[in-house]
Amino acid sequence: MDEIDVPESHPRYESLLTRHRIEHGVDLGITSRQGLIAQGRGEAYDYLLGERTTESADRAERAAAAHLLRADHPVLSVNGNAAALVPGELVELGDATGADLEVNLFNRTEERMERIADHLRDHGADDVKGLDADGRIPGLDHERAKVDADGIGDADVVLVPLEDGDRAEALAEMGKTELVIDLNPLSRSAQTATVPIVDNIIRAVPGITDHARDLQEASRDELDRIVDDFDREAALSAAEDAIRSGGL
Ligand code: ATP
Ligand code: MG
Numbered sequence: 001m002d003e004i005d006v007p008e009s010h011p012r013y014e015s016l017l018t019r020h021r022i023e024h025g026v027d028l029g030i031t032s033r034q035g036l037i038a039q040g041r042g043e044a045y046d047y048l049l050g051e052r053t054t055e056s057a058d059r060a061e062r063a064a065a066a067h068l069l070r071a072d073h074p075v076l077s078v079n080g081n082a083a084a085l086v087p088g089e090l091v092e093l094g095d096a097t098g099a100d101l102e103v104n105l106f107n108r109t110e111e112r113m114e115r116i117a118d119h120l121r122d123h124g125a126d127d128v129k130g131l132d133a134d135g136r137i138p139g140l141d142h143e144r145a146k147v148d149a150d151g152i153g154d155a156d157v158v159l160v161p162l163e164d165g166d167r168a169e170a171l172a173e174m175g176k177t178e179l180v181i182d183l184n185p186l187s188r189s190a191q192t193a194t195v196p197i198v199d200n201i202i203r204a205v206p207g208i209t210d211h212a213r214d215l216q217e218a219s220r221d222e223l224d225r226i227v228d229d230f231d232r233e234a235a236l237s238a239a240e241d242a243i244r245s246g247g248l
Contacts, residue, residue, distance in 0.1 A: 025084025103130035198239035
């Protein structure tokens with residue numbers, strides 16, 4: 001059972017559903033207990049944002065879609081929270097943009113890696129990377145540096161939802177274009193991103209997919225224009241303003 005027994009009209013439906021999915025992820029062994037804490041932090045910001053996708057976040061989602069579509073090798077990095085919250089939605093985003101899915105864990109254990117890969121396959125993924133771990137991100141200790149050489153190792157654009165700040169910085173230093181989904185605009189992950197998407201992953205991933213479908217026929221010039229027009233500093237300050245004013 002993935003879902004909850006609460007009517008969709010319940011004012012806290014989305015938040016309850018999110019919590020339920022994370023709890024279920026812990027039960028399935030795909031989400032770490034640390035993931036529960038991360039979720040709690042995210043929820044607090046989302047509450048202040050009014051649990052909605054702001055206009056500025058929507059622009060970031062469109063820019064992220066444009067980056068993924070024009071990339072040579074886009075990869076969607078999947079951790080235990082992302083796998084619990086949006087497994088099918090990540091598969092759809094991969095299909096809409098031609099991006100690979102790679103399991104990439106901060107608290108890496110082979111068992112969790114396998115479970116997450118299975119969970120993604122259960123949701124329609126046919127190829128899941130991350131299990132070879134034959135590449136490294138320079139500047140990080142051994143366990144946290146592991147990636148697939150033909151996945152994130154080779155990617156030019158990486159979507160990293162809910163990533164830890166150190167790894168986000170290390171990926172940026174490798175010259176990768178980073179698209180970060182993080183509800184905290186002050187977190188180092190959001191601060192180092194080429195495109196910081198300050199939105200709940202539950203809304204952000206389908207949002208990027210919608211834009212990618214909309215831009216499917218767009219010319220390279222149009223994608224370039226969307227990418228060039230995106231202003232990361234403006235996105236971060238709009239998010240911070242929205243949170244500080246309680247979503248008003
Ligand atoms: P650093 O400053 O190094 O980036 P951190 O404070 O971000 O560290 P974590 O608590 O591991 O460290 O990060 C989890 C991040 O993920 C938090 O910023 C939180 O806001 C965000 N987050 C949690 N759940 C969600 C969610 N459902 N959607 C989007 N972001 C989320
Ligand atoms: Mg962070």
